[in-house]
Amino acid sequence: MTEAAYDAAAYDDAARLVLTRQPAVVLTGAGISVASGIPDFRSSGGLWERYPLSDYGTIAAFRRDPKQVWTMLWALDGLISKAEPNQAHRALANMERLGLLDAIVTQNIDGLHQKAGSSRVIELHGAPRSLSCLNGCGTWQRQDFPKAAAPEPIDCPVCGAALKPDVTFFGEPIAQGALYAASHLTRYCGVMLVAGTSATVAPASQLPMMALGFGAKMIELNHEVTPLTDHSTVTLCGPLSETLPKLVAAVETLARTKEP
Numbered sequence: 001m002t003e004a005a006y007d008a009a010a011y012d013d014a015a016r017l018v019l020t021r022q023p024a025v026v027l028t029g030a031g032i033s034v035a036s037g038i039p040d041f042r043s044s045g046g047l048w049e050r051y052p053l054s055d056y057g058t059i060a061a062f063r064r065d066p067k068q069v070w071t072m073l074w075a076l077d078g079l080i081s082k083a084e085p086n087q088a089h090r091a092l093a094n095m096e097r098l099g100l101l102d103a104i105v106t107q108n109i110d111g112l113h114q115k116a117g118s119s120r121v122i123e124l125h126g127a128p129r130s131l132s133c134l135n136g137c138g139t140w141q142r143q144d145f146p147k148a149a150a151p152e153p154i155d156c157p158v159c160g161a162a163l164k165p166d167v168t169f170f171g172e173p174i175a176q177g178a179l180y181a182a183s184h185l186t187r188y189c190g191v192m193l194v195a196g197t198s199a200t201v202a203p204a205s206q207l208p209m210m211a212l213g214f215g216a217k218m219i220e221l222n223h224e225v226t227p228l229t230d231h232s233t234v235t236l237c238g239p240l241s242e243t244l245p246k247l248v249a250a251v252e253t254l255a256r257t258k259e260p
């Protein structure tokens, strides 16, 4: 069998799973946003290379020196605010419009799924759109990065402690609401797509295996083979901005035939 023929068969298999194993849920990670100009934080050229994780990415670092951590948040905002969704984000938004995707569970904090038009997005690691008081006094406000020349920590107007963007820093627990929603979706989905993540960081790492344990099938879309590949029902390798639109096109084609 030629590679192209094998490829077509894999897309056909994946499309059939999407149509026959509803509801579908997708778990996304850094790989889906690379084509939007946001390098994987852990990769070479990623955020943690310029801003070492232990000094900038942990809750202990934020408590110790919010001013220093704000320099990283400032750089992050520069990356995210310029980024536009790519074909992979748009394909998932399209899949939702077709009524074939229940929800997106994402490890990303860039908001690009929502920007692409997806409406049900569970952000496992939060998002920097809002700020909460580090002291837990209950103060919460929408994020509006100060457009000054230099990043400055923002103090809580009520108690004076630092305000922290609502992203999950290392050493912080995942927000309970997001975790509950993701677990619920994982339990009831018939097929889980895993896109742009090798799912190595907990708790996201547990979701694909949990879905399989509850009887779901798994479609993996990654740039290359990962530890998940051995467990997935179908694997579609390649850049996400190519494989996801191809999968959604295959689903649409198959949906037009009477008996998928």
Ligand SMILES: [Zn+2]
Pocket: 133, 134, 135, 136, 137, 138, 139, 156, 157, 158, 159, 160, 161
């Ligand atoms: Zn406060």
